[in-house]
Amino acid sequence: MPYPLVPLFAPRIRVIDSSVERPALAAVDDGPPPVPGGRPKGCKRLHTNATVATVRRLIEQSTLTYKQIAEKTGVSAGTVGRWARDGGWPRHPFAPRASDTVPTARAGRRLKLRMLGTRLHLLAERCVDELWQNPCVDLDRLIEAMQVLKMARLTVKGRGRPGRPGPAPRTGQDWIDRDTAIRTALKEMRRGGVALDRIPDAAMALLEDAHTPPEREPPRRRGPRRRR
Known part of the structure; x- marks a missing residue:
């Protein structure tokens, strides 16, 4: 017969002295x-x-x-x-600065396209925060936030492997290619389920800026050559 003061089952809750365990x-x-x-490769520690x-x-x-x-x-x-x-x-x-922290004015077209998904995701989070803090539910703003989130996912998914970065001077042909690239990107997003008429102006501005080549700096004037 077991003693009455000895429990038959160990208690599930154990009291531990924190002063002993802290060191x-x-x-x-x-x-x-x-x-x-x-x-090592594949290490999960x-x-x-x-x-x-x-x-x-x-x-x-x-x-x-x-x-x-x-x-x-x-x-x-x-x-x-x-x-x-x-x-x-x-x-x-x-x-030295990382490539993803270069200012937008110095970033090339390929770098802007790489950062487009992250910026769209941040814009979607900002819209969600505004909706969360607002006591009234704005359906139009909610739909816009959903479209921006879809755009961010499609941009990251369809980015693929980055190619070789090359110079992108702003010329007439570049403007034609820019407009064609924007139309192609909008077609892909509409095919992915994005309602183009519900895209907010901020997201559209980010998309246009990502496909815009950087400003070409004017060549430096050389002084007169010295004869030897």
């Missing part, structure tokens, strides 16, 4: 050092908090490139760029 968690939090030679903090410190306080930061921390260059972009970490003023 152990703090010791495990930093984790092991980076894997030498890079992480998460990076430690210490590694993320080191990458952020190098991004914000050093002039190293993403590749150099990856060699120092054992994190791939793509992961470093994704952390910096998603976390909004500011870069050092004298550090």
